[in-house]
Structures are given as C-alpha cells and as structure tokens.
Amino acid sequence: MIKIDNLHKNFEKLEVLKGINTGIKEGEVVAIIGPSGSGKSTLLRCINLLEQPTEGSIWINGEEITSKKTNILKVRAKVGMVFQHFHLFPHKTVLQNLTYAPIKVKGLTKKEAEGKGRDLLQRVGLAEKADEYPSRLSGGQKQRVAIARALAMDPEVMLFDEPTSALDPEMVKEVLEVMKSLAHTGMTMAIVTHEMGFAREVADRVLFLDGGQLVEDAKPSEFFSSPKTQRAKDFLEKIL
Amino acid sequence: MNLDFSRVTPSLPYILEGIYITLQVVALAALLGFALGIILSLFKISSIKPLNWLADFYTSIFRGTPLVLQLMLIYFGSPQVFGIQIEPFTAAFLSFGLNSAAYISEIIRAGILAVDKGQKEAAVALGVPYRKMMTDIILPQAMKNILPALMNEMITLTKESAVVTIIGLNDIMRRAYIVGGQSYRFFEPILIAGLVYYVLVMILTIAGKLVERRMRRSD
Ligand SMILES: Nc1ncnc2c1ncn2[C@@H]1O[C@H](COP(=O)(O)OP(=O)(O)O)[C@@H](O)[C@H]1O
Ligand SMILES: [Mg+2]
Numbered sequence: 001m002i003k004i005d006n007l008h009k010n011f012e013k014l015e016v017l018k019g020i021n022t023g024i025k026e027g028e029v030v031a032i033i034g035p036s037g038s039g040k041s042t043l044l045r046c047i048n049l050l051e052q053p054t055e056g057s058i059w060i061n062g063e064e065i066t067s068k069k070t071n072i073l074k075v076r077a078k079v080g081m082v083f084q085h086f087h088l089f090p091h092k093t094v095l096q097n098l099t100y101a102p103i104k105v106k107g108l109t110k111k112e113a114e115g116k117g118r119d120l121l122q123r124v125g126l127a128e129k130a131d132e133y134p135s136r137l138s139g140g141q142k143q144r145v146a147i148a149r150a151l152a153m154d155p156e157v158m159l160f161d162e163p164t165s166a167l168d169p170e171m172v173k174e175v176l177e178v179m180k181s182l183a184h185t186g187m188t189m190a191i192v193t194h195e196m197g198f199a200r201e202v203a204d205r206v207l208f209l210d211g212g213q214l215v216e217d218a219k220p221s222e223f224f225s226s227p228k229t230q231r232a233k234d235f236l237e238k239i240l
Numbered sequence: 241m242n243l244d245f246s247r248v249t250p251s252l253p254y255i256l257e258g259i260y261i262t263l264q265v266v267a268l269a270a271l272l273g274f275a276l277g278i279i280l281s282l283f284k285i286s287s288i289k290p291l292n293w294l295a296d297f298y299t300s301i302f303r304g305t306p307l308v309l310q311l312m313l314i315y316f317g318s319p320q321v322f323g324i325q326i327e328p329f330t331a332a333f334l335s336f337g338l339n340s341a342a343y344i345s346e347i348i349r350a351g352i353l354a355v356d357k358g359q360k361e362a363a364v365a366l367g368v369p370y371r372k373m374m375t376d377i378i379l380p381q382a383m384k385n386i387l388p389a390l391m392n393e394m395i396t397l398t399k400e401s402a403v404v405t406i407i408g409l410n411d412i413m414r415r416a417y418i419v420g421g422q423s424y425r426f427f428e429p430i431l432i433a434g435l436v437y438y439v440l441v442m443i444l445t446i447a448g449k450l451v452e453r454r455m456r457r458s459d
Contacts, residue, residue, distance in 0.1 A: 073368075079365075087361060089362070091381055100376065
C-alpha cells in the first residue's frame with residue numbers, strides 16, 4: 001500500500017536519507033529502529049510530506065504523492081501522525097481536539113464529528129475526559145488523545161514517531177496497549193520506537209536504519225535473534 | 241503650594257466630556273491598528289519575500305519618525321494628497337491606528353513565533369490548510385502570549401493620544417488647556433486631566449488582567 005522508491009532527503013548539504021527503497025503492505029505493522037540521527041523521523045515525515053523528498057518517489061495506494069500534481073493536503077488528511085510530544089491543541093478541549101480537523105478538513109457536521117470523537121475516546125479509554133483541557137491530562141493520556149485525534153480523520157495509515165519516548169515509564173504501557181489494539185484492527189502502521197519488546201511482539205517487520213540507509217529489513221524474530229549486519233549487532237548490543 | 245479648584249470646578253464637566261473623544265480615538269485607532277497589525281505580522285512571517293520587505297518597510301517608517309509628525313503630516317498633508325481637508329478626529333485615529341499597527345505587528349509576529357512549532361506540525365499533519373491553521377490554531381495561542389504587550393500598547397495609545405491637542409481636537413488634554421487659558425490657572429485643570437488619564441489607564445490595566453486570567457483558564 002505504501003511504496004518508497006530511491007528516497008533521498010537533504011537538508012542543505014547534509015544528506016539525511018541516502019536512497020531508501022521499501023514498502024508497507026496493507027495492514028502491516030512496521031517498526032523503524034536505529035540510532036539517533038539515522039533519519040527515522042525524516043523518513044516518516046516524508047511519508048506525509050511534512051518534508052519534501054529531495055529525490056525519489058513515494059506511492060500510497062497507487063497514487064504517487066511525490067508527484068507535482070498531488071494535493072498535499074489530501075495526502076496528509078489520509079495519513080495519521082502521532083508525535084513524540086503529542087502536540088495537542090492546548091486551547092481546545094479533548095473532544096474539540098478530535099473534532100476540529102474532521103469538521104474543518106473533511107466537512108463533517110459538528111454532530112457527526114462529536115459522535116465519532118466520543119467513540120474514539122471510548123476506544124482509548126478516555127471517554128470521561130472529553131471536556132477537559134489537555135493541560136489537565138497526564139502524558140500517557142495526552143498521547144492516547146493524540147492517537148484518537150489522528151484516528152478521527154479515518155487515516156489509511158498511521159505513523160508514530162517515538163510515541164512513548166517523552167513519557168514517564170509507568171505511562172508507556174497504556175499507550176503501547178492502545179497501539180497494540182489498533183494493530184489488531186488491521187491498521188497499517190509505521191512506528192519509530194525504542195521499545196524493542198513492543199517491536200518484537202507487535203511488528204510484522206523491522207526496518208533498521210543507520211546513517212540514512214536502510215541497513216536491514218527483516219521479521220522481528222530474525223532481526224533480534226540473528227541480525228545480519230555488524231551495524232545492527234552493535235546497535236542491539238548497545239540498547240539491549 | 242496653593243491649590244484652588246473653585247474656579248475650575250464649573251468647567252469640570254467640560255473637561256470630562258473630553259474622555260468621550262479620547263476614548264473614541266483610542267478605540268478606533270486600536271481596532272485599525274489591530275486589524276492592520278495582524279495583516280502586517282502575517283506578511284512578516286510569510287515565505288513571500290516582497291511581503292516581508294513591504295511590512296518591514298512600513299514598520300520602519302512608523303517607528304522611525306515621531307508620532308506627532310505623522311499626525312501633522314496626515315492632518316496638514318491631506319488637502320495636498322487627497323484634495324480634501326480631513327477632520328481632526330479622522331486624522332487623529334488614522335495616524336494613531338497606522339502608527340500602532342507598526343508596533344502591534346511586531347508584537348503579534350513575536351507572539352506567533354513563540355507558539356510551539358509542534359502546533360503547526362500537528363495541524364499540517366491533519367491536512368489543515370494554512371489559513372485555517374493560522375486563524376484557528378496559531379493566532380489564538382499567539383494572542384494569549386501577547387495580551388500583556390497588547391494591553392501595554394493600548395495604554396501607550398491612551399496616553400499618547402494627548403498630542404491630538406496640536407491639531408485642535410477637543411480631547412481631555414485640550415479641554416484642560418482651554419479651561420486653563422480662560423481661568424488664568426493652568427495647574428489645576430491640567431492636574432485634573434492627569435488624574436483622568438491615570439484613572440483610564442488603571443481601568444485598562446485591570447480590564448487587561450481580567451481578560452488575561454480568563455484566557456489562562458485552559459492552562
Ligand atoms: N529540519 C531540519 N533541518 C536540518 N537538519 C535536520 C532537520 N531535520 C533533521 N535534520 C538532521 O537530519 C538528521 C536525521 O534526523 P532525524 O530524521 O530526526 O533522525 P532520527 O529521527 O533518526 O533521530 C540529523 O542529523 C538531524 O540533525
Ligand atoms: Mg527522531
């Protein structure tokens with residue numbers, strides 16, 4: 001469903017992605033791991049065009065989103081993104097965070113959007129927080145709201161950029177549980193994470209990035225027990 | 241010190257009526273300054289270079305010359321530029337509004353830049369178009385940051401508005417001055433004018449604090 005072909009991204013002179021070739025199938029959960037600065041975030045951000053690729057192309061469901069003719073806003077509306085630092089809208093209530101884009105971007109009525117928003121809050125276990133402001137929530141709750149906000153747009157794929165890295169340890173689990181249940185619904189997901197246990201358990205594939213290159217692409221069981229490259233071995237040694 | 245308010249007291253209502261004029265000038269100037277200030281601030285953060293230049297040039301002109309000069313240029317220059325003599329009142333709120341826009345645009349620009357970059361990213365990632373993102377997400381948060389600075393600008397405006405005396409607009413200041421001339425005592429009427437400005441500024445300050453508190457509710 002997603003195809004990435006010879007993707008390059010430069011920031012000025014800095015070559016951050018050096019020709020990535022890969023794909024994600026419908027319903028597949030892909031964990032993207034690698035050292036800090038290896039280009040994981042940049043890769044995700046290219047998939048919803050938060051960054052414009054310097055070279056190469058990306059297809060989502062047969063549409064080349066990197067072509068000049070694409071409506072960038074439409075692409076972003078169907079690709080959900082969850083950030084490390086949540087980025088909830090602080091001046092809107094939890095429910096308004098969920099209904100804003102569906103109303104303003106997809107043209108849902110307030111009633112439709114709120115019905116849907118409440119369903120989603122139920123799903124992430126925060127139904128009773130609908131009318132709170134984000135500042136009243138814990139980190140884990142904020143991230144669950146952020147996931148629900150992205151889901152409210154009915155995305156075809158969900159991107160997660162280190163969704164649990166900014167959380168206190170005791171809140172990591174609640175967010176991972178929500179992501180796990182989302183994976184079970186058949187959502188296509190790309191997750192940048194340092195949670196190796198989660199990657200091993202939930203992901204269908206692991207992509208290992210290093211220095212802007214896709215160094216390994218393997219099943220979690222294979223990758224974690226017998227990485228093929230020295231770079232992956234070194235990385236796993238450091239973090240496990 | 242001998243203070244004698246008895247000769248000024250009959251003229252007190254006359255001076256106080258000036259409040260109405262002063263407030264009208266300030267309110268219209270603030271509206272104009274705010275509306276134009278938002279537009280200029282959007283120009284300043286725009287990725288279109290000529291818009292940056294235009295807004296920066298505008299700001300430098302209005303910050304780089306005295307306010308009283310701008311007022312006189314607009315008032316005395318209007319027959320030559322527009323072919324009509326505009327009213328002192330019009331000249332007053334126009335010049336204050338245009339001047340204020342320069343300062344307010346800087347305030348708003350800083351306020352927008354102070355909004356967490358993640359807010360823009362989150363909105364963009366949801367497919368929200370630029371305009372809606374600005375009006376619904378970025379500007380409301382910027383406003384909260386800049387409210388104290390905006391209030392300051394309102395207070396400055398209120399006090400500075402006293403220079404409209406120079407083009408003959410009957411504001412608080414000019415009325416106090418006229419009463420002084422008629423009664424041959426300037427100290428008392430001008431003291432009264434001073435008190436009126438002080439009270440106006442205090443009211444603005446308190447109102448600003450109240451609004452600020454309301455807006456902080458969501459924190
Ligand atoms: N907007 C940007 N401008 C310049 N350099 C950037 C930008 N974003 C990322 N980089 C650089 O690109 C490299 C890869 O960053 P990133 O994709 O965030 O890595 P990761 O998420 O794997 O830690 C880093 O060296 C980072 O400094
Ligand atoms: Mg990153």
